[in-house]
Amino acid sequence: MTRPIPDFSFEHLALSNGARFVVGVDEVGRGPLAGPVTAAAVRLIPGQIPDGLNDSKALTAKRREVLYAQIVEMAEVSVAHASVDEIDEINILQASHLAMCRAIAGLPTAPDHVLIDGNILPRDLPCGGETIIKGDARSLSIAAASIVAKVVRDRLMVDLAQQHPGYGWERNAGYGSKAHLEALRNLGVTPHHRRSFKPVHNMLYQEHSVSG
Structure with a gap:
């Protein structure tokens, strides 16, 4: 079975319906036994989208690093975390939503529409949004967010590994x-x-x- 290739159709639809700033959001780290859950929010700028964006899980670590550098240079990017204490206190789903909302809040331009990987919208979104199941393999903005979140969290876990x-x-x-x-x-x-x-x-x- 061939993997889907993410495209810009969800973003185009939102823009054609009146949205001006469309952002993809994804998180990484819901399953681990250690470390925070990390979310990224990415607003891709049409006309300067890096080539080869895909679900972070479908890319090698080396390719993720290359794309991460391009995304950070060419797009609006924000990354945020929810801590281990927060995960234990409010549960991993709510903590992942908290990290997502923090990432959205950290963007330089406030979005008016967000595309979220998964099937549950966070309660505290500051704007309209839609969920996309397997969104990291279908939406370029979510694919970019999945890459950023994965690279940032992996680096953080390497740092924690040196301490422990x-x-x-x-x-x-x-x-x-x-x-x-x-x-x-x-x-x-x-x-x-x-x-x-x-x-x-x-x-x-x-x-x-x-x-x-």
Whole structure:
């Protein structure tokens, strides 16, 4: 089955319906056991859109880095996070929406229409919006946002890996790989682990039971 190639049709439709500033929004990091959830908002400028934009998952790390540099240079870009504490407090879905709203708020030009990857609109959007399932493979603006969010979060996890060696975050980005789960058992839970996520919660509960 061939993968869809993202295009500008969702953006064109919104612009033809009267929107002036259309922005794509995506997040990365809903599944990991450690680290924040990261969202990016990107407004592509027609006529200066980087070639080869696609769902970040369909690109190599090297290609993402190249496209990231082009997007930041040619488009309006904002990135924001929701912390591990916020994820544990309000749940990962709400935290990802919080990160999205923060990214939108950080743009130099306030959008009047946002295209959001997924099927649930954040409650606190400052403007009109629409959800697009698999939007990172269908909308160029969302594809650009997926690349930016992925590159920024991966870099952040590499930095955290240097502070907390042994968990392999520079390779697994905080996801629950076999090596990461083994390190959790051997090294314990760090302040960057999501305590509401089952493997981490279970680890803490076992420690509590043993020490109790």
